[in-house]
Amino acid sequence: MAEEQKPGNPGAAIPGAATTGAVSSAAAPASPAPAAAAPAEPKPRVPFSPVLLKYINEPNSHTIEHYLARGGYETARSHVGVTEPATLIKLVDDSGLRGRGGAGFPTGKKWSFLAKGTGKPAYLAVNGDESEPGTFKDRYILERDPHELVEGVILTCYAIGSKHAFIYLRGEFILGFERLHAAVEAAKAKGLVGKNIFGTGHDGKPGVDLTITVVRGAGAYICGEETGMLSSIEGGRGYPKIKPPFPAVSGLFGCPTIVNNVETISAVTHIIKHGVAWHKQWGTEKSPGFKIFCLSGAVKKPGVYEVPLGIPMREMIDVYGGGLKDGRKMKAVIPGGLSAPVLTPEMVDKCTLDYESLASLGSMLGSGGITVLDEQVDMVSAIYNTMRFYHHESCGQCTPCREGTGWLEKVAHRFHHDEGHQGDVELLADICKNMRGRTICVLADAAAMPMQGFLQYFKKDFEAKIKDPAFVEKQRTYRDEISPKAKTLSATGAGPSALDVGSEMAE
Amino acid sequence: MSPSNMQSTNNAVRANWRKEFSPEGMKKFHEYADEYPNKRSALMMVLRLAEEEFGSITDEAMQIVADLCNVGVSHVQGMVTFYTHFKRPFHGKHRFMVCATLMCALENNTDAALKQVEAKLGIKTGEITADGLFSCEKVECLADCDKPPVVQCDKEHFTSMKGPQLDAYLDQLLKSEGKTAADYQGKPGIKMDQRVPTLPSHFNFPGESQVGARHFENKDAYSPEGQGELTTKIPGALATPLTVPVADGVNGANGALGSKHNAGKSHGSNQNGAGHG
Ligand SMILES: Cc1cc2nc3c(=O)[nH]c(=O)nc-3n(C[C@H](O)[C@H](O)[C@H](O)COP(=O)(O)O)c2cc1C
Ligand code: SF4
Numbered sequence: 131m132a133e134e135q136k137p138g139n140p141g142a143a144i145p146g147a148a149t150t151g152a153v154s155s156a157a158a159p160a161s162p163a164p165a166a167a168a169p170a171e172p173k174p175r176v177p178f179s180p181v182l183l184k185y186i187n188e189p190n191s192h193t194i195e196h197y198l199a200r201g202g203y204e205t206a207r208s209h210v211g212v213t214e215p216a217t218l219i220k221l222v223d224d225s226g227l228r229g230r231g232g233a234g235f236p237t238g239k240k241w242s243f244l245a246k247g248t249g250k251p252a253y254l255a256v257n258g259d260e261s262e263p264g265t266f267k268d269r270y271i272l273e274r275d276p277h278e279l280v281e282g283v284i285l286t287c288y289a290i291g292s293k294h295a296f297i298y299l300r301g302e303f304i305l306g307f308e309r310l311h312a313a314v315e316a317a318k319a320k321g322l323v324g325k326n327i328f329g330t331g332h333d334g335k336p337g338v339d340l341t342i343t344v345v346r347g348a349g350a351y352i353c354g355e356e357t358g359m360l361s362s363i364e365g366g367r368g369y370p371k372i373k374p375p376f377p378a379v380s381g382l383f384g385c386p387t388i389v390n391n392v393e394t395i396s397a398v399t400h401i402i403k404h405g406v407a408w409h410k411q412w413g414t415e416k417s418p419g420f421k422i423f424c425l426s427g428a429v430k431k432p433g434v435y436e437v438p439l440g441i442p443m444r445e446m447i448d449v450y451g452g453g454l455k456d457g458r459k460m461k462a463v464i465p466g467g468l469s470a471p472v473l474t475p476e477m478v479d480k481c482t483l484d485y486e487s488l489a490s491l492g493s494m495l496g497s498g499g500i501t502v503l504d505e506q507v508d509m510v511s512a513i514y515n516t517m518r519f520y521h522h523e524s525c526g527q528c529t530p531c532r533e534g535t536g537w538l539e540k541v542a543h544r545f546h547h548d549e550g551h552q553g554d555v556e557l558l559a560d561i562c563k564n565m566r567g568r569t570i571c572v573l574a575d576a577a578a579m580p581m582q583g584f585l586q587y588f589k590k591d592f593e594a595k596i597k598d599p600a601f602v603e604k605q606r607t608y609r610d611e612i613s614p615k616a617k618t619l620s621a622t623g624a625g626p627s628a629l630d631v632g633s634e635m636a637e
Numbered sequence: 638m639s640p641s642n643m644q645s646t647n648n649a650v651r652a653n654w655r656k657e658f659s660p661e662g663m664k665k666f667h668e669y670a671d672e673y674p675n676k677r678s679a680l681m682m683v684l685r686l687a688e689e690e691f692g693s694i695t696d697e698a699m700q701i702v703a704d705l706c707n708v709g710v711s712h713v714q715g716m717v718t719f720y721t722h723f724k725r726p727f728h729g730k731h732r733f734m735v736c737a738t739l740m741c742a743l744e745n746n747t748d749a750a751l752k753q754v755e756a757k758l759g760i761k762t763g764e765i766t767a768d769g770l771f772s773c774e775k776v777e778c779l780a781d782c783d784k785p786p787v788v789q790c791d792k793e794h795f796t797s798m799k800g801p802q803l804d805a806y807l808d809q810l811l812k813s814e815g816k817t818a819a820d821y822q823g824k825p826g827i828k829m830d831q832r833v834p835t836l837p838s839h840f841n842f843p844g845e846s847q848v849g850a851r852h853f854e855n856k857d858a859y860s861p862e863g864q865g866e867l868t869t870k871i872p873g874a875l876a877t878p879l880t881v882p883v884a885d886g887v888n889g890a891n892g893a894l895g896s897k898h899n900a901g902k903s904h905g906s907n908q909n910g911a912g913h914g
Contacts, residue, residue, distance in 0.1 A: 260780050261777075261778060261780070262778075263738045263739060263740055263777070263778035263782065264739075264740055264778075264782050265780065265782075266780045266781050266782055266783065268780075269780055269781065300780070301720070301722035301723075302722060302779050302780065302789060302794070303780075304792050304793075304794060305794065341672060343672045343673070345681055345682065346681065346682065346685055347681065347720070347722070348681065348684070348685075348720030348721070348722040348723050349720055349721040349722030349723075349776070350719065350720050350721065350722075351777065351778075362681060363678060363681070364677070364678050365673075365677040365678040365679065365680035365681060365706065365708070365716075366677075366680075366712070366716065367715055367716055367719040367720075368719065368720075383674055383675075383678070424782065424783065425783065426740045426782040426783045426785075427740065427743060428743070428744075432782075432783035432784070433783050434783075468738070468739060468778075499782065501739070501740055501782070503743070506744075507743060512739055512743075515737075515738065515739045515742050516739055518737075519738050519739070519777050519778070522777055523777060525719075
């Protein structure tokens, strides 16, 4: 029952994941693209089979024996202490690898921003918090192929000149923590982590040291935000810090720090191993390479799928996901984790899975968590659920976020109970506008964006849930009588005042 | 701010506290602490250690952790109330966490799972059974969104936890405690009370239901002076005293319950003290 693979029966262990390897290699449409991939693809399709998730369905894929048997740690062995670190940074920069944690920032560029000559140690912090709802990709790397990550950490630390890496996992990843911890210990026992790794430090050559510390969080979404995660590693509440200074200048313990996602770091090994041209054969010009997508919601075959960037969204849903289940109709798609604004079916038809396409549609690729909502879903209840999430997870440092998420939740709650007030739609839009760009971290934006998306495309669903205007008017008159202040505020014509929200506090 | 439950733990109680971790615990502590540039930064891992040592993060454990990591108890308490995944004394021995975020909640998966738990154990979200063995809460995304509903209990993680699968697991848990579903029929759950500061007795006597641990019969203990007296002393491996917290506890501290929603709703009943039989 626990997520343990049964040897000899790898496919059956976890139905969703089991499709990964099989589907991607079998159904990964080779050159003549199938009919589903209608939108014109500029480059001819290069066949692709999973790289990061290649071995996850094999028994014992998490052990060091399995990893070494498939040529593991050879890339690190051939580069650590041999290649110039600057060469590696340039290689990753040239490969065009972009961060897989959400923002899509070019990884090589981030590494080159690392402050040098400060006299302080540099740190690498790997973000395995994976708390964006709809995302469950890092889990598979951590639980099924932790050595892939460890090798990536070794190479990255060598490239950026760091002697100490922290890997932060969310507290709920109990199996992932145990396996990663065991992986680090196993690598230590083989001299791949620790002092003078890979036999460096002989023949007058400088030794390379590396400590890897695995940290377990304890259930806070905000610890996925990079500075929040650093605060948590420093032993405090996961409060994000104001930027600048960016972590690359002053991060963990005030020292220069690089923060990267688990998938990003795992991809580094493969890019260094196979080279820039190999990585660039897939994807689009600005989003080269491959990425793991997490498909959930009303599709026949939800799960993790590793595909080249730039494939049509329809292909992901209809070919990999097998289309919608029970012949349902699609109502909307959340394309990049819960914070990404929704797409309507028409937008889905136009959309390809790369950073630019989704940005041009006003949404984002984010962490790659695609959730398909079918026509049975009540959009208003869905956004209420979403807002409850952000209200619960706001760390509470900034007023617009702490209060704004709460207000959004309360107003959405009214709609959820078919009791929206006249003017509540405008009120929601107003709260969102006042939350964005005014806070320490972008959680406030992440909460406002889905609400704005829902308001833009599903306004009718909200309006249908506004309670009989006469009833609301009666209530308002009553309140105006007992509270003159409310009267003056609503008399300004600005719609319901903040007091309306306050009146729901008791909910 | 209201006085914390830390402050409310009186000196008589403190005198009986364990002063340190077990030798194995201390060994692990040094392993963790050595990896970090300073002891404070080892806090996350040391708190996990305390969870293992004490079964949950009690006031006593927080004091020890604070001393070990060179920080104030208030800092440790601040962390423990910020992070929702730490096990606290007010949780049940078996703590059900059901994911309630959108991907799981679609198609009614979360509600169905919660209903099943309620049918067997008689507890709703935010509640605990009267014997303190089981508690249930809604939590946010557990990162396995393709196989809803996702449930965590104790150290285990379950996907597609519906229908017979969930029932079978509940039965198995009940059996491991020597209980049956019938034991909980017609007995409504009790709201989890965030003020319970020390380890409830059932951690010492697995399987035996204890009174007084979590729901206090002695209402006088909520006197305005707030001097809840030491009531019982529990022998056994983890000899931690029972305490009765004072009236004004740490209600509303950073959503320590799975969902703020419940925390908010339970506010009223907490104020009156959980004087259930
Ligand atoms: C509210 C919030 C939550 C985030 N959660 C995660 C997360 O769970 N995992 C992750 O890798 N990045 C998360 N990020 C993004 C990180 O801040 C950061 O951009 C990322 O880890 C950088 O790694 P990358 O460059 O490899 O993408 C989050 C950001 C925000 C604002
Ligand atoms: S925006 Fe929200 S989550 Fe981010 S620091 Fe401010 S209050 Fe905390």
